[in-house]
Amino acid sequence: MATYAIGDVQGCFESLQCLLEKIAFNPDLDTLWLVGDLINRGPDSLATLRYLYSIRHSVEFVLGNHDLHFLAVAFGTRKLGDNDTLNALLTAPDRQELIDWLIQGKLIHTNESLGFTMVHAGIPPIWSLHQAQAHAREVEAVLQSRYARDFFANMYSNQPNKWKNKLIGVERLRLITNYFTRMRFCTEDGMLELETKESSGSAPLGFSPWFSFPQRKTFNDKIIFGHWAALEGKTNTPNIYALDTGCVWGGSLTALRLEDEQLFSCFCEA
Numbered sequence: 001m002a003t004y005a006i007g008d009v010q011g012c013f014e015s016l017q018c019l020l021e022k023i024a025f026n027p028d029l030d031t032l033w034l035v036g037d038l039i040n041r042g043p044d045s046l047a048t049l050r051y052l053y054s055i056r057h058s059v060e061f062v063l064g065n066h067d068l069h070f071l072a073v074a075f076g077t078r079k080l081g082d083n084d085t086l087n088a089l090l091t092a093p094d095r096q097e098l099i100d101w102l103i104q105g106k107l108i109h110t111n112e113s114l115g116f117t118m119v120h121a122g123i124p125p126i127w128s129l130h131q132a133q134a135h136a137r138e139v140e141a142v143l144q145s146r147y148a149r150d151f152f153a154n155m156y157s158n159q160p161n162k163w164k165n166k167l168i169g170v171e172r173l174r175l176i177t178n179y180f181t182r183m184r185f186c187t188e189d190g191m192l193e194l195e196t197k198e199s200s201g202s203a204p205l206g207f208s209p210w211f212s213f214p215q216r217k218t219f220n221d222k223i224i225f226g227h228w229a230a231l232e233g234k235t236n237t238p239n240i241y242a243l244d245t246g247c248v249w250g251g252s253l254t255a256l257r258l259e260d261e262q263l264f265s266c267f268c269e270a
């Protein structure tokens, strides 16, 4: 009975199978956490999602930007991009069942007895864990409502880029979503910079990795995240676990066993 958190799979189904074999994952006994970006860019998003759906009772996952992108395309509010590998999933006979499951994904998941929290990209330094959970629930409620299509139609923008409690409507929901699913660099007061994708050494002037601020309100919480392959799994920050080791780019797929913090990985073919 163990809990394994796995980095961004991005449709790399063979690598996922390799890793599950390596950890001898048993869906009847063990639990799988996935940091989001389950699909897209990689070769087999459909098989990946079908498999995870088949073991859904043993899976906890958070939504990544690629998962939200797929949902936006499926809802007809966004077009496929040249690098998307979502066609088989979009035309699958069981597409609706998979969409209905995926859209129930959360933006943050905490297990208090294990003492771990999981998000896709990060938590802005200005939010405590409780505040982050409350703001995540705002977006999750809309995704699971009849306003989901309106949400996706308004999801894409880099503005507003700084949190204010008085933000309302689509701007509020968009910024919450951008923090949880797209953030890499920000300022201590939570201003986002969404252009730079390189490693933490390439911070744009005035910005730093979201987890780097000593005054961060989640400083004492253990946080697992993905999204940032350029970190190569290294944050040099206590309690902060970066699990995107770039599987879809020919890196590796990484699992962290939460009970003893042991790491496992499988190399991935580019």
Ligand SMILES: [Mn+2]
Pocket (backbone or CB within 6 Å): 037, 064, 065, 066, 120, 181, 226, 227, 228
């Ligand atoms: Mn991502």
